Amino acid sequence: MRNKKVCMVVAHHPFMDARIFSKEAKSLQKTGYHVTMIVPRINGNLFNIDGTPYKSQFRNKVFTHEGIKFITYNWETCKNHLNKVVNDESTWEKQGFKNPLTRLAIEEDADIYHTHEYLSLFAGVGIKRLMKKQKNKDVKLIYDSHELTPDPLDPRYSEERRHLLKQKLLTMLKETDYVITVSDSIKGWYLSQMPELPVEVIYNSPPLAKNYQPKTFHNNGIMIGYEGNFDDKKGCKEKIIDIAEICSKSLEFRFKVIGGSRFGNSFSIPAHLRNTIKLTGWVDYNTLPAHLKDVDIGWVDMDNLEHSLNRNYAMPNKFFSYLNNGIPVLANKSHDIEKFIQTHKCGVVIDKTNVSAEEYAAAIKNILKDKNQFKLMSENGRKAMENLYSWEKMEQRLFQVYDQL
Template structure:
């Protein structure tokens, strides 16, 4: 039995892509799977950042067949941040980091890293396994996004140059890259034409066929995911709701997810009955919260400062499709291409769409019941034919088999 060790530097251990999809798929396919995951302030944490204070307290345990090995997030940072130092110092100064140390103890055949810094730990593991044990191990980099993002204004140009320089050094030792969109795959091939790269979309397992929406009084828009009060999404939700409630009867805006742990958002009194917060729900319960949704909304308006936004096909995108929900999105290139290709939603033709722009689109679509129904049917059909996790799982397992 091949042993797989998944390396995680920042994500929650129950992350839908890492645990629910990939780790579980590998386990079901017969691999022995271990995850090395961070504790923050001593605790593992949920997908909304809330610490698990009354469970998952053991340093090592098994959950749903997956072996979980934990380490201190805080103690790992000083080692992992040495990725920007000279390569000839890495072994002495950086690779005694907790992830690499624990990874070597697993003596796995394949190591699968999920972030830039866990890739760095994986490079240390691959080198030291060869040097100390004479064992050639395989290393996969699961690139959820581009790091560094060439447009990210939070980093100076020298910092981005240094991060990219080190990434290209590390990629020379990677056996396979998995990523989440065709645009990111193309970026890697522009940099390293012969790099093995496969796209495994962030799509969920195929949900039970959605029931045909019966005539109902309300018209429901949905947003799935995290909301931060200081960012623009929630202000737009308020703005869209204020405009739509003035011209549409029984308009509803449902948020599946919401603020992260420790954060709050304020809903104006006038919209208390319009904006519904479900809170964070179990992965498998998303479908029931989308059963009566008419449109799924995504707004990626920070395109000038984020190439990742332009290249993204996020979890929520496929979640809407999976439940037969047409997508409403601004002019974010990768999503725009997909929506127009498959006719599964509507694109507001602006990179920076306002609440009024989205509200006008919603009001228009509200009057186009037949069109909405057709887009919803196409959304579900393409998931069944090409994009559900059942299809993505085959891609993932093919990567492993070809190693």
């Protein structure tokens, strides 16, 4: 029955996260579910996608935005409780589940609880147990694993810490009714740990871009696009400047950054490249196709792959945004992206995990040598989205998961 009540339980993501709010919550609401989202404030604030705090909007504890009901809570009052996930399971109910996120979720009296992070999954386990204990109600629990957490290669944690987090995850998954994740390799990892676990892959795909016009690639100029945010920890900005520096010397070249630095950070472009590198700033999710219309090649550079299985397995939003708009992808070598590009012949993967600006620039020049192949990659990417991967296809997978519950 699609008139059931769904509660999205969120620990870290911004309340208008593209996957959680713009796609999953709205799709579920559209098909008849009653959707509530419980989302965190940090220092009293909700945040835009780029990290900008809202100071005048969304100040009420409970509000409705674009038809979705939001309930907010203060993260600071929850984090110590939720961190008890690493304690002995016998202490979970006394020390871990007595927090505002779990309490507010129980008060919603939903039928299905859809969690989105490791710590919100812990809250979800508490919700499921306490709903049975306090209300004698059996609820369903979904873990939407946007990432592989804990990352088996993450150098921030000791091997002992990673083992502990993994064991706690496996304990929680025993009480999880369905896992949703974002790539085939992450699904494979879960099944390697628990072969009977119900797992579905729902890619981070956008709705199919409307008014799509096939690209012609007749002119001699080239525009590279990068979609997304970056912070000061990533070397992305330096690489963008270096690629622009090299390519602009021999090509009619521009680099378009849709998104850019997060709140509190900046991107300083050298004066002589200010007409070459265009920064749009953060744009509304629904306007992405319009901003991507003039982009010829979409750039994906997955960093620190030697220290992250999660990044090696990732299929980021930007990857599907490019294909959605008929934009061939240029990427470094990571497992799932390489496999996808090889399967659908929709881009170029440089056969190295760490690719320099010089190597990217050489690849761009090489792509331009064969305009027919360039056009074919564009068409292949768009066809893959139309036939298999657009959000319209992914939401059918989402509905099937919910129908099985």
